[in-house]
Amino acid sequence: MRRLLSPIASRFVIIIPYAWLFVFFLVPFFIVLKISFSQTAISMPPYVPTFGSPGQWWNNIRQLGFDNYLWIAGDSLYVKAYLSSVVIAFISTVLALLIGYPVAYGMARAPATLRPTLLMLVILPFWTSFLIRVYAWIGILKPEGLLNQFLLAVGLIDEPLIILNTHAAIFIGIVYSYLPFMVLPVYSTLEKMDHSLIEAAQDLGCRPVSAFWKITFPLSLPGVVAGCFLVFIPAVGEFVIPDLLGGSQTLMIGKTLWSEFFNNRDWPVASAVAIILLLVLVIPIMIFQNAQTKAQEAGR
Amino acid sequence: MNSVWSRFNIVSVVLGFAFLYTPIVLLVIYSFNESKLVTVWAGFSTKWYVEMLNNRGLLDAAWVTAQVAFLSATVATVLGTMAAVVLTRHMRFRGRVLFTGMIYAPLVMPDVITGLSLLLLFVAMGLGRGFLTVTLAHITFSMCFVAVVVQSRLLTFDRSLEEAAMDLGAPPLRTFLQITLPVILPAVVSGWMLAFTLSLDDLVIASFASGPGATTLPMKIYSQVRLGVTPEINAVCTILIAIVTLGVIAASLVNKRREVQRLRDEQSAAR
Numbered sequence: 285m286r287r288l289l290s291p292i293a294s295r296f297v298i299i300i301p302y303a304w305l306f307v308f309f310l311v312p313f314f315i316v317l318k319i320s321f322s323q324t325a326i327s328m329p330p331y332v333p334t335f336g337s338p339g340q341w342w343n344n345i346r347q348l349g350f351d352n353y354l355w356i357a358g359d360s361l362y363v364k365a366y367l368s369s370v371v372i373a374f375i376s377t378v379l380a381l382l383i384g385y386p387v388a389y390g391m392a393r394a395p396a397t398l399r400p401t402l403l404m405l406v407i408l409p410f411w412t413s414f415l416i417r418v419y420a421w422i423g424i425l426k427p428e429g430l431l432n433q434f435l436l437a438v439g440l441i442d443e444p445l446i447i448l449n450t451h452a453a454i455f456i457g458i459v460y461s462y463l464p465f466m467v468l469p470v471y472s473t474l475e476k477m478d479h480s481l482i483e484a485a486q487d488l489g490c491r492p493v494s495a496f497w498k499i500t501f502p503l504s505l506p507g508v509v510a511g512c513f514l515v516f517i518p519a520v521g522e523f524v525i526p527d528l529l530g531g532s533q534t535l536m537i538g539k540t541l542w543s544e545f546f547n548n549r550d551w552p553v554a555s556a557v558a559i560i561l562l563l564v565l566v567i568p569i570m571i572f573q574n575a576q577t578k579a580q581e582a583g584r
Numbered sequence: 585m586n587s588v589w590s591r592f593n594i595v596s597v598v599l600g601f602a603f604l605y606t607p608i609v610l611l612v613i614y615s616f617n618e619s620k621l622v623t624v625w626a627g628f629s630t631k632w633y634v635e636m637l638n639n640r641g642l643l644d645a646a647w648v649t650a651q652v653a654f655l656s657a658t659v660a661t662v663l664g665t666m667a668a669v670v671l672t673r674h675m676r677f678r679g680r681v682l683f684t685g686m687i688y689a690p691l692v693m694p695d696v697i698t699g700l701s702l703l704l705l706f707v708a709m710g711l712g713r714g715f716l717t718v719t720l721a722h723i724t725f726s727m728c729f730v731a732v733v734v735q736s737r738l739l740t741f742d743r744s745l746e747e748a749a750m751d752l753g754a755p756p757l758r759t760f761l762q763i764t765l766p767v768i769l770p771a772v773v774s775g776w777m778l779a780f781t782l783s784l785d786d787l788v789i790a791s792f793a794s795g796p797g798a799t800t801l802p803m804k805i806y807s808q809v810r811l812g813v814t815p816e817i818n819a820v821c822t823i824l825i826a827i828v829t830l831g832v833i834a835a836s837l838v839n840k841r842r843e844v845q846r847l848r849d850e851q852s853a854a855r
Contacts, residue, residue, distance in 0.1 A: 301731075309724060313701055390592075393589050402597065408829065413824055417608065423611070521697060538694060
Protein backbone atom coordinates (compact mmCIF):
# COMPACT_ATOMS: atom_id res chain seq x y z
CA MET A 285 0.00 0.00 0.00
CA ARG A 286 1.32 3.39 -0.89
CA ARG A 287 1.89 5.95 1.80
CA LEU A 288 -0.14 9.10 1.79
CA LEU A 289 2.85 11.38 2.09
CA SER A 290 6.43 11.40 0.90
CA PRO A 291 8.99 10.39 3.55
CA ILE A 292 10.09 13.94 4.35
CA ALA A 293 6.55 15.33 4.53
CA SER A 294 5.36 12.39 6.57
CA ARG A 295 8.18 12.89 9.04
CA PHE A 296 7.05 16.48 9.30
CA VAL A 297 3.45 15.45 9.98
CA ILE A 298 4.62 13.16 12.76
CA ILE A 299 7.11 15.54 14.31
CA ILE A 300 4.91 18.61 14.77
CA PRO A 301 2.12 17.13 16.94
CA TYR A 302 4.66 14.84 18.60
CA ALA A 303 6.89 17.72 19.60
CA TRP A 304 3.95 19.76 20.80
CA LEU A 305 2.66 17.00 23.08
CA PHE A 306 6.18 16.23 24.23
CA VAL A 307 6.82 19.82 25.32
CA PHE A 308 3.38 20.65 26.69
CA PHE A 309 2.24 17.31 28.05
CA LEU A 310 5.17 15.08 28.91
CA VAL A 311 7.86 17.53 30.02
CA PRO A 312 5.51 19.25 32.52
CA PHE A 313 5.11 15.96 34.38
CA PHE A 314 8.83 15.72 34.94
CA ILE A 315 8.84 19.29 36.22
CA VAL A 316 6.03 18.43 38.65
CA LEU A 317 8.02 15.38 39.73
CA LYS A 318 11.13 17.47 40.32
CA ILE A 319 9.35 20.18 42.25
CA SER A 320 7.60 17.60 44.38
CA PHE A 321 11.03 16.65 45.68
CA SER A 322 12.11 20.19 46.44
CA GLN A 323 11.89 21.50 49.95
CA THR A 324 8.90 23.30 51.30
CA ALA A 325 11.08 25.52 53.48
CA ILE A 326 12.52 27.27 50.46
CA SER A 327 9.23 27.01 48.67
CA MET A 328 8.61 29.31 45.80
CA PRO A 329 6.33 32.34 46.02
CA PRO A 330 3.33 31.97 43.76
CA TYR A 331 4.16 34.45 41.03
CA VAL A 332 6.82 34.52 38.42
CA PRO A 333 8.51 37.90 38.96
CA THR A 334 9.41 37.07 42.56
CA PHE A 335 11.22 33.96 41.47
CA GLY A 336 14.56 35.50 40.80
CA SER A 337 16.66 34.17 37.99
CA PRO A 338 15.91 30.78 36.50
CA GLY A 339 19.30 29.57 37.64
CA GLN A 340 18.53 30.27 41.25
CA TRP A 341 15.21 28.56 40.84
CA TRP A 342 16.81 25.39 39.52
CA ASN A 343 19.29 25.55 42.38
CA ASN A 344 16.42 25.31 44.82
CA ILE A 345 15.07 22.31 43.04
CA ARG A 346 18.38 20.54 43.09
CA GLN A 347 18.10 19.99 46.82
CA LEU A 348 15.92 16.96 46.46
CA GLY A 349 14.13 15.26 49.30
CA PHE A 350 11.19 13.09 50.15
CA ASP A 351 9.99 15.54 52.82
CA ASN A 352 6.79 16.41 50.99
CA TYR A 353 5.84 12.78 50.51
CA LEU A 354 6.59 11.96 54.15
CA TRP A 355 4.51 14.98 55.13
CA ILE A 356 1.58 13.80 53.03
CA ALA A 357 1.84 10.23 54.28
CA GLY A 358 2.01 11.44 57.87
CA ASP A 359 -1.01 13.71 57.63
CA SER A 360 -4.22 11.73 57.89
CA LEU A 361 -6.04 14.54 56.04
CA TYR A 362 -4.33 13.70 52.76
CA VAL A 363 -4.70 9.95 53.17
CA LYS A 364 -8.41 10.41 53.88
CA ALA A 365 -8.78 12.71 50.89
CA TYR A 366 -7.28 10.12 48.53
CA LEU A 367 -9.42 7.34 49.97
CA SER A 368 -12.65 9.30 49.90
CA SER A 369 -11.96 10.50 46.34
CA VAL A 370 -11.60 6.93 45.13
CA VAL A 371 -14.67 5.78 47.07
CA ILE A 372 -16.83 8.71 45.86
CA ALA A 373 -15.68 8.21 42.28
CA PHE A 374 -16.37 4.47 42.50
CA ILE A 375 -19.89 4.89 43.89
CA SER A 376 -20.64 7.58 41.30
CA THR A 377 -19.40 5.30 38.51
CA VAL A 378 -21.69 2.48 39.67
CA LEU A 379 -24.65 4.88 39.88
CA ALA A 380 -23.84 6.28 36.43
CA LEU A 381 -23.79 2.74 35.04
CA LEU A 382 -27.11 1.85 36.71
CA ILE A 383 -28.75 4.97 35.25
CA GLY A 384 -26.86 5.13 31.97
CA TYR A 385 -27.21 1.51 30.88
CA PRO A 386 -31.02 1.45 30.65
CA VAL A 387 -30.93 4.77 28.79
CA ALA A 388 -28.36 3.47 26.29
CA TYR A 389 -30.30 0.20 25.97
CA GLY A 390 -33.54 2.06 25.34
CA MET A 391 -31.83 4.25 22.75
CA ALA A 392 -30.34 1.25 20.94
CA ARG A 393 -33.76 -0.39 20.70
CA ALA A 394 -35.50 2.77 19.53
CA PRO A 395 -36.76 2.92 15.93
CA ALA A 396 -33.80 3.52 13.62
CA THR A 397 -35.23 6.81 12.39
CA LEU A 398 -35.36 8.18 15.93
CA ARG A 399 -31.84 7.17 16.94
CA PRO A 400 -29.84 10.06 15.42
CA THR A 401 -32.07 12.56 17.24
CA LEU A 402 -31.74 10.69 20.54
CA LEU A 403 -27.99 10.54 20.04
CA MET A 404 -27.82 14.28 19.48
CA LEU A 405 -29.93 14.89 22.59
CA VAL A 406 -27.44 12.91 24.69
CA ILE A 407 -24.47 14.76 23.23
CA LEU A 408 -25.98 18.25 23.49
CA PRO A 409 -25.65 18.66 27.29
CA PHE A 410 -22.03 17.61 26.93
CA TRP A 411 -21.48 20.67 24.76
CA THR A 412 -22.94 22.98 27.38
CA SER A 413 -20.54 24.21 29.98
CA PHE A 414 -19.68 21.85 32.79
CA LEU A 415 -19.57 24.76 35.23
CA ILE A 416 -23.06 25.86 34.19
CA ARG A 417 -24.50 22.39 34.59
CA VAL A 418 -23.02 22.03 38.07
CA TYR A 419 -24.17 25.54 38.97
CA ALA A 420 -27.72 24.66 37.91
CA TRP A 421 -27.87 22.02 40.63
CA ILE A 422 -27.13 24.52 43.43
CA GLY A 423 -30.49 26.22 42.86
CA ILE A 424 -32.23 22.85 42.80
CA LEU A 425 -30.61 21.20 45.82
CA LYS A 426 -30.48 24.14 48.26
CA PRO A 427 -32.60 23.76 51.44
CA GLU A 428 -34.94 26.43 50.05
CA GLY A 429 -34.29 25.22 46.50
CA LEU A 430 -36.62 23.96 43.80
CA LEU A 431 -36.48 20.26 44.71
CA ASN A 432 -37.46 20.94 48.30
CA GLN A 433 -40.16 23.40 47.24
CA PHE A 434 -41.58 20.73 44.96
CA LEU A 435 -41.43 17.92 47.51
CA LEU A 436 -42.98 20.13 50.23
CA ALA A 437 -45.75 21.22 47.88
CA VAL A 438 -46.53 17.64 46.91
CA GLY A 439 -46.50 16.69 50.58
CA LEU A 440 -43.84 14.00 50.36
CA ILE A 441 -41.74 15.66 53.08
CA ASP A 442 -42.53 17.91 56.02
CA GLU A 443 -39.25 19.73 56.27
CA PRO A 444 -36.58 20.52 53.68
CA LEU A 445 -34.06 17.80 52.91
CA ILE A 446 -30.44 18.77 53.40
CA ILE A 447 -28.78 17.65 50.18
CA LEU A 448 -26.46 20.48 49.19
CA ASN A 449 -23.04 20.23 50.85
CA THR A 450 -23.35 16.48 51.44
CA HIS A 451 -21.95 13.46 49.63
CA ALA A 452 -25.33 12.90 48.00
CA ALA A 453 -24.97 16.22 46.17
CA ILE A 454 -21.55 15.15 44.87
CA PHE A 455 -22.96 11.83 43.61
CA ILE A 456 -25.76 13.67 41.84
CA GLY A 457 -23.30 16.17 40.36
CA ILE A 458 -20.86 13.55 39.07
CA VAL A 459 -23.53 11.22 37.68
CA TYR A 460 -25.26 14.14 35.99
CA SER A 461 -22.11 15.66 34.49
CA TYR A 462 -20.57 12.42 33.29
CA LEU A 463 -23.72 10.52 32.22
CA PRO A 464 -23.14 11.11 28.46
CA PHE A 465 -19.67 9.54 28.84
CA MET A 466 -21.37 6.38 30.12
CA VAL A 467 -24.31 6.35 27.70
CA LEU A 468 -22.35 6.90 24.48
CA PRO A 469 -19.87 3.97 24.57
CA VAL A 470 -22.55 1.57 25.89
CA TYR A 471 -24.97 2.71 23.19
CA SER A 472 -22.41 2.25 20.43
CA THR A 473 -21.73 -1.39 21.42
CA LEU A 474 -25.45 -2.15 21.83
CA GLU A 475 -26.36 -0.52 18.55
CA LYS A 476 -23.91 -2.70 16.63
CA MET A 477 -25.24 -5.86 18.24
CA ASP A 478 -26.91 -8.41 16.00
CA HIS A 479 -30.44 -8.83 17.28
CA SER A 480 -30.88 -12.22 15.66
CA LEU A 481 -28.75 -13.61 18.49
CA ILE A 482 -31.48 -12.69 20.96
CA GLU A 483 -34.15 -14.12 18.68
CA ALA A 484 -32.19 -17.34 18.36
CA ALA A 485 -31.86 -17.59 22.14
CA GLN A 486 -35.55 -16.96 22.62
CA ASP A 487 -36.49 -19.45 19.93
CA LEU A 488 -34.46 -22.00 21.84
CA GLY A 489 -36.53 -21.29 24.93
CA CYS A 490 -34.43 -18.67 26.71
CA ARG A 491 -36.45 -16.16 28.73
CA PRO A 492 -35.97 -12.46 27.82
CA VAL A 493 -34.32 -11.61 31.14
CA SER A 494 -31.83 -14.44 31.00
CA ALA A 495 -31.23 -13.74 27.29
CA PHE A 496 -30.25 -10.24 28.36
CA TRP A 497 -27.78 -11.45 30.97
CA LYS A 498 -26.39 -14.27 28.82
CA ILE A 499 -26.07 -12.43 25.51
CA THR A 500 -26.76 -8.69 25.49
CA PHE A 501 -24.83 -7.71 28.60
CA PRO A 502 -21.65 -9.70 27.85
CA LEU A 503 -21.59 -8.32 24.31
CA SER A 504 -21.90 -4.77 25.62
CA LEU A 505 -19.05 -5.21 28.10
CA PRO A 506 -16.44 -3.31 26.05
CA GLY A 507 -18.74 -0.27 26.08
CA VAL A 508 -19.43 -0.69 29.78
CA VAL A 509 -15.70 -0.85 30.56
CA ALA A 510 -14.92 2.21 28.45
CA GLY A 511 -17.81 4.14 30.01
CA CYS A 512 -16.79 3.23 33.56
CA PHE A 513 -13.22 4.43 33.03
CA LEU A 514 -14.37 7.60 31.30
CA VAL A 515 -16.41 8.40 34.41
CA PHE A 516 -14.13 7.05 37.13
CA ILE A 517 -10.76 8.54 36.17
CA PRO A 518 -11.75 12.20 35.86
CA ALA A 519 -14.14 11.89 38.82
CA VAL A 520 -11.28 10.94 41.19
CA GLY A 521 -9.53 14.25 40.49
CA GLU A 522 -12.71 16.29 40.17
CA PHE A 523 -12.54 19.81 41.59
CA VAL A 524 -15.58 21.83 40.48
CA ILE A 525 -18.27 19.40 41.68
CA PRO A 526 -16.97 18.81 45.24
CA ASP A 527 -16.15 22.50 45.55
CA LEU A 528 -19.55 23.84 44.50
CA LEU A 529 -21.86 21.04 45.64
CA GLY A 530 -19.87 19.32 48.38
CA GLY A 531 -19.31 22.23 50.74
CA SER A 532 -16.46 22.60 53.15
CA GLN A 533 -16.70 19.25 54.92
CA THR A 534 -16.24 16.98 51.94
CA LEU A 535 -12.73 15.87 51.31
CA MET A 536 -11.64 15.17 47.76
CA ILE A 537 -8.10 15.24 46.51
CA GLY A 538 -8.70 17.62 43.61
CA LYS A 539 -9.99 20.17 46.09
CA THR A 540 -7.07 19.55 48.44
CA LEU A 541 -4.59 20.07 45.61
CA TRP A 542 -6.35 23.27 44.59
CA SER A 543 -6.31 24.77 48.08
CA GLU A 544 -2.73 23.62 48.67
CA PHE A 545 -1.77 25.52 45.57
CA PHE A 546 -4.00 28.61 45.62
CA ASN A 547 -4.62 29.12 49.35
CA ASN A 548 -1.50 27.75 51.06
CA ARG A 549 0.70 28.58 48.06
CA ASP A 550 2.75 25.50 48.79
CA TRP A 551 3.85 24.43 45.33
CA PRO A 552 6.09 21.52 46.31
CA VAL A 553 3.37 19.86 48.41
CA ALA A 554 0.78 20.49 45.67
CA SER A 555 3.16 18.82 43.19
CA ALA A 556 3.63 15.83 45.47
CA VAL A 557 -0.16 15.55 45.86
CA ALA A 558 -0.45 15.56 42.05
CA ILE A 559 2.22 12.88 41.64
CA ILE A 560 0.51 10.57 44.15
CA LEU A 561 -2.86 11.18 42.45
CA LEU A 562 -1.24 10.21 39.17
CA LEU A 563 0.12 7.02 40.74
CA VAL A 564 -3.38 6.20 42.00
CA LEU A 565 -4.75 6.69 38.48
CA VAL A 566 -1.94 5.19 36.42
CA ILE A 567 -3.37 1.65 36.35
CA PRO A 568 -6.91 2.71 35.37
CA ILE A 569 -5.46 5.07 32.74
CA MET A 570 -3.32 2.28 31.26
CA ILE A 571 -6.26 -0.12 31.12
CA PHE A 572 -8.31 2.59 29.43
CA GLN A 573 -5.61 3.29 26.84
CA ASN A 574 -5.20 -0.37 26.13
CA ALA A 575 -8.93 -0.72 25.53
CA GLN A 576 -8.91 2.36 23.29
CA THR A 577 -6.04 1.08 21.18
CA LYS A 578 -7.73 -2.30 20.83
CA ALA A 579 -11.03 -0.69 19.84
CA GLN A 580 -9.18 1.40 17.29
CA GLU A 581 -7.50 -1.64 15.80
CA ALA A 582 -10.81 -3.51 15.70
CA GLY A 583 -12.37 -0.60 13.80
CA ARG A 584 -9.76 -0.81 11.08
CA MET B 585 -30.12 -3.81 16.61
CA ASN B 586 -33.76 -4.05 15.61
CA SER B 587 -36.54 -5.09 17.88
CA VAL B 588 -39.59 -3.95 19.77
CA TRP B 589 -39.25 -0.72 21.65
CA SER B 590 -40.72 -1.95 24.92
CA ARG B 591 -42.45 0.24 27.49
CA PHE B 592 -39.48 -0.21 29.83
CA ASN B 593 -37.16 1.10 27.10
CA ILE B 594 -39.29 4.15 26.46
CA VAL B 595 -39.63 4.96 30.15
CA SER B 596 -35.89 4.71 30.78
CA VAL B 597 -35.05 6.93 27.81
CA VAL B 598 -37.63 9.53 28.83
CA LEU B 599 -36.50 9.54 32.46
CA GLY B 600 -32.84 9.72 31.46
CA PHE B 601 -33.48 12.69 29.21
CA ALA B 602 -35.62 14.39 31.86
CA PHE B 603 -32.69 14.03 34.26
CA LEU B 604 -30.31 15.52 31.69
CA TYR B 605 -32.47 18.45 30.71
CA THR B 606 -34.52 19.53 33.76
CA PRO B 607 -31.65 21.41 35.49
CA ILE B 608 -30.77 23.29 32.31
CA VAL B 609 -34.39 24.20 31.59
CA LEU B 610 -34.91 25.43 35.17
CA LEU B 611 -31.74 27.50 34.95
CA VAL B 612 -32.97 29.17 31.78
CA ILE B 613 -36.46 29.80 33.21
CA TYR B 614 -35.11 31.43 36.36
CA SER B 615 -32.87 33.77 34.39
CA PHE B 616 -36.10 35.61 33.51
CA ASN B 617 -37.10 35.89 37.15
CA GLU B 618 -37.95 39.32 38.50
CA SER B 619 -36.79 38.46 42.03
CA LYS B 620 -33.19 38.58 43.14
CA LEU B 621 -33.74 35.23 44.84
CA VAL B 622 -33.08 32.61 42.24
CA THR B 623 -35.50 30.11 43.70
CA VAL B 624 -38.57 32.31 44.23
CA TRP B 625 -40.57 33.13 41.12
CA ALA B 626 -41.76 36.77 41.11
CA GLY B 627 -42.78 37.39 37.55
CA PHE B 628 -41.17 37.66 34.12
CA SER B 629 -38.38 40.16 33.62
CA THR B 630 -35.38 40.66 31.39
CA LYS B 631 -33.67 43.03 33.80
CA TRP B 632 -30.86 40.59 34.61
CA TYR B 633 -29.86 40.60 30.95
CA VAL B 634 -29.67 44.40 31.06
CA GLU B 635 -27.67 44.20 34.28
CA MET B 636 -25.33 41.68 32.68
CA LEU B 637 -24.71 43.95 29.70
CA ASN B 638 -23.67 46.73 32.09
CA ASN B 639 -21.22 44.47 33.92
CA ARG B 640 -17.88 45.57 32.53
CA GLY B 641 -15.83 42.80 34.16
CA LEU B 642 -18.13 40.12 32.79
CA LEU B 643 -18.00 41.50 29.25
CA ASP B 644 -14.21 41.81 29.33
CA ALA B 645 -13.96 38.21 30.49
CA ALA B 646 -16.33 37.11 27.73
CA TRP B 647 -14.18 38.86 25.10
CA VAL B 648 -10.96 37.28 26.42
CA THR B 649 -12.65 33.87 26.44
CA ALA B 650 -13.92 34.23 22.88
CA GLN B 651 -10.44 35.13 21.62
CA VAL B 652 -8.73 32.31 23.53
CA ALA B 653 -11.36 29.82 22.34
CA PHE B 654 -11.11 30.87 18.70
CA LEU B 655 -7.31 30.85 18.59
CA SER B 656 -6.83 27.66 20.56
CA ALA B 657 -9.54 25.79 18.63
CA THR B 658 -7.99 26.75 15.30
CA VAL B 659 -4.46 25.70 16.21
CA ALA B 660 -5.74 22.59 17.98
CA THR B 661 -7.68 21.57 14.87
CA VAL B 662 -4.57 21.75 12.69
CA LEU B 663 -2.42 19.86 15.21
CA GLY B 664 -5.19 17.39 16.06
CA THR B 665 -5.87 16.58 12.39
CA MET B 666 -2.16 15.95 11.86
CA ALA B 667 -2.14 13.71 14.92
CA ALA B 668 -5.15 11.81 13.57
CA VAL B 669 -3.37 11.24 10.25
CA VAL B 670 -0.38 9.92 12.18
CA LEU B 671 -2.59 7.63 14.29
CA THR B 672 -4.36 6.09 11.30
CA ARG B 673 -1.71 6.16 8.57
CA HIS B 674 1.65 5.70 10.24
CA MET B 675 1.51 2.40 11.99
CA ARG B 676 5.22 1.94 12.46
CA PHE B 677 7.62 4.58 13.69
CA ARG B 678 9.82 4.90 16.72
CA GLY B 679 7.82 6.15 19.68
CA ARG B 680 4.36 5.33 18.34
CA VAL B 681 3.30 3.81 21.67
CA LEU B 682 4.34 6.99 23.47
CA PHE B 683 2.51 9.05 20.86
CA THR B 684 -0.81 7.20 21.23
CA GLY B 685 -0.36 7.43 24.99
CA MET B 686 0.06 11.19 24.81
CA ILE B 687 -3.10 11.45 22.69
CA TYR B 688 -5.36 9.36 24.95
CA ALA B 689 -4.03 10.31 28.39
CA PRO B 690 -5.13 13.98 28.29
CA LEU B 691 -8.71 12.84 27.56
CA VAL B 692 -9.09 11.43 31.05
CA MET B 693 -6.38 13.32 32.95
CA PRO B 694 -7.87 15.23 35.89
CA ASP B 695 -7.81 18.95 35.15
CA VAL B 696 -6.01 19.81 38.38
CA ILE B 697 -2.98 17.76 37.30
CA THR B 698 -2.90 19.15 33.75
CA GLY B 699 -3.30 22.69 35.06
CA LEU B 700 -0.62 22.41 37.73
CA SER B 701 1.90 20.74 35.42
CA LEU B 702 1.40 23.32 32.66
CA LEU B 703 1.76 26.18 35.11
CA LEU B 704 5.04 24.79 36.42
CA LEU B 705 6.23 24.41 32.82
CA PHE B 706 5.40 28.03 32.02
CA VAL B 707 7.22 29.17 35.14
CA ALA B 708 10.26 27.08 34.21
CA MET B 709 10.17 28.55 30.69
CA GLY B 710 9.94 32.04 32.14
CA LEU B 711 6.64 32.77 30.39
CA GLY B 712 4.48 35.31 32.17
CA ARG B 713 1.02 33.96 32.91
CA GLY B 714 -1.70 35.49 30.78
CA PHE B 715 -3.43 35.29 27.44
CA LEU B 716 -0.64 33.32 25.72
CA THR B 717 -0.29 30.69 28.44
CA VAL B 718 -4.04 29.99 28.62
CA THR B 719 -4.15 29.62 24.85
CA LEU B 720 -1.18 27.22 24.82
CA ALA B 721 -2.77 25.18 27.60
CA HIS B 722 -6.09 24.95 25.78
CA ILE B 723 -4.45 23.95 22.50
CA THR B 724 -2.68 21.11 24.27
CA PHE B 725 -5.70 19.39 25.77
CA SER B 726 -8.20 20.12 23.00
CA MET B 727 -5.94 18.87 20.17
CA CYS B 728 -6.28 15.37 21.64
CA PHE B 729 -10.08 15.56 21.43
CA VAL B 730 -9.81 16.79 17.84
CA ALA B 731 -7.44 13.92 17.05
CA VAL B 732 -9.91 11.32 18.36
CA VAL B 733 -12.86 12.84 16.45
CA VAL B 734 -10.97 13.11 13.14
CA GLN B 735 -9.35 9.71 13.61
CA SER B 736 -12.73 7.96 13.80
CA ARG B 737 -13.63 9.49 10.42
CA LEU B 738 -10.29 8.61 8.82
CA LEU B 739 -10.71 4.98 9.88
CA THR B 740 -13.77 4.58 7.64
CA PHE B 741 -12.25 6.56 4.77
CA ASP B 742 -11.92 4.71 1.49
CA ARG B 743 -8.20 4.88 0.82
CA SER B 744 -8.47 3.77 -2.78
CA LEU B 745 -9.53 7.36 -3.56
CA GLU B 746 -6.18 8.64 -2.31
CA GLU B 747 -4.32 5.93 -4.14
CA ALA B 748 -6.16 6.70 -7.37
CA ALA B 749 -5.28 10.39 -7.10
CA MET B 750 -1.62 9.59 -6.49
CA ASP B 751 -1.52 7.04 -9.32
CA LEU B 752 -2.78 9.81 -11.57
CA GLY B 753 0.22 11.85 -10.49
CA ALA B 754 -1.11 14.14 -7.75
CA PRO B 755 1.57 14.97 -5.20
CA PRO B 756 0.80 13.83 -1.63
CA LEU B 757 0.00 17.25 -0.16
CA ARG B 758 -2.35 18.04 -3.04
CA THR B 759 -3.99 14.63 -2.66
CA PHE B 760 -4.59 15.39 1.00
CA LEU B 761 -6.01 18.85 0.35
CA GLN B 762 -8.18 17.92 -2.65
CA ILE B 763 -9.28 14.38 -1.87
CA THR B 764 -8.91 13.55 1.82
CA LEU B 765 -9.71 16.88 3.44
CA PRO B 766 -13.08 17.46 1.70
CA VAL B 767 -14.24 14.00 2.77
CA ILE B 768 -13.19 14.31 6.40
CA LEU B 769 -14.21 17.99 6.61
CA PRO B 770 -17.37 17.40 8.71
CA ALA B 771 -15.23 15.63 11.32
CA VAL B 772 -12.65 18.42 11.21
CA VAL B 773 -15.39 21.01 11.68
CA SER B 774 -16.94 19.17 14.60
CA GLY B 775 -13.44 18.77 16.04
CA TRP B 776 -13.03 22.54 15.84
CA MET B 777 -16.38 23.09 17.52
CA LEU B 778 -15.53 20.63 20.25
CA ALA B 779 -12.19 22.37 20.85
CA PHE B 780 -13.95 25.74 20.91
CA THR B 781 -16.51 24.67 23.51
CA LEU B 782 -13.88 22.87 25.62
CA SER B 783 -11.94 26.11 25.78
CA LEU B 784 -15.10 28.14 26.47
CA ASP B 785 -15.91 25.75 29.26
CA ASP B 786 -12.64 25.28 31.07
CA LEU B 787 -12.28 26.63 34.58
CA VAL B 788 -9.59 24.59 36.29
CA ILE B 789 -6.79 24.64 33.70
CA ALA B 790 -7.42 28.33 32.97
CA SER B 791 -7.21 29.17 36.67
CA PHE B 792 -3.76 27.63 36.82
CA ALA B 793 -2.48 28.89 33.49
CA SER B 794 -3.94 32.38 33.46
CA GLY B 795 -2.61 35.51 35.05
CA PRO B 796 -4.22 38.65 36.44
CA GLY B 797 -4.63 40.23 32.99
CA ALA B 798 -6.50 37.39 31.35
CA THR B 799 -9.53 36.37 33.42
CA THR B 800 -11.73 34.05 31.38
CA LEU B 801 -15.52 33.88 31.61
CA PRO B 802 -15.65 30.59 33.57
CA MET B 803 -13.17 32.07 36.08
CA LYS B 804 -15.41 35.13 36.42
CA ILE B 805 -18.56 33.01 36.75
CA TYR B 806 -16.87 30.78 39.30
CA SER B 807 -15.78 33.69 41.49
CA GLN B 808 -19.33 35.10 41.40
CA VAL B 809 -20.93 31.71 42.11
CA ARG B 810 -18.79 31.38 45.21
CA LEU B 811 -20.38 34.59 46.49
CA GLY B 812 -23.86 33.24 45.87
CA VAL B 813 -26.32 32.25 43.19
CA THR B 814 -27.72 35.27 41.31
CA PRO B 815 -30.12 35.59 38.36
CA GLU B 816 -27.43 37.56 36.53
CA ILE B 817 -25.30 34.43 36.32
CA ASN B 818 -28.34 32.51 35.12
CA ALA B 819 -28.65 35.10 32.35
CA VAL B 820 -24.99 34.69 31.31
CA CYS B 821 -25.37 30.92 31.37
CA THR B 822 -28.57 31.09 29.30
CA ILE B 823 -26.79 33.09 26.60
CA LEU B 824 -23.90 30.61 26.54
CA ILE B 825 -26.31 27.68 26.33
CA ALA B 826 -28.19 29.39 23.48
CA ILE B 827 -24.99 30.00 21.50
CA VAL B 828 -23.76 26.42 21.91
CA THR B 829 -27.18 24.88 21.16
CA LEU B 830 -27.62 26.94 17.99
CA GLY B 831 -24.09 26.04 16.89
CA VAL B 832 -24.62 22.32 17.39
CA ILE B 833 -28.01 22.31 15.67
CA ALA B 834 -26.68 24.34 12.73
CA ALA B 835 -23.70 22.01 12.35
CA SER B 836 -25.86 18.90 12.41
CA LEU B 837 -28.23 20.37 9.81
CA VAL B 838 -25.30 21.19 7.53
CA ASN B 839 -23.95 17.68 8.04
CA LYS B 840 -27.30 16.15 7.25
CA ARG B 841 -27.61 18.16 4.05
CA ARG B 842 -24.11 17.09 2.96
CA GLU B 843 -24.99 13.50 3.73
CA VAL B 844 -28.17 13.66 1.63
CA GLN B 845 -26.20 15.30 -1.19
CA ARG B 846 -23.54 12.59 -0.99
CA LEU B 847 -26.12 9.81 -1.17
CA ARG B 848 -27.73 11.49 -4.16
CA ASP B 849 -24.35 11.81 -5.89
CA GLU B 850 -23.57 8.18 -5.21
CA GLN B 851 -26.92 7.10 -6.62
CA SER B 852 -26.52 9.13 -9.78
CA ALA B 853 -22.96 7.84 -10.16
CA ALA B 854 -24.15 4.26 -9.84
CA ARG B 855 -26.78 4.74 -12.49
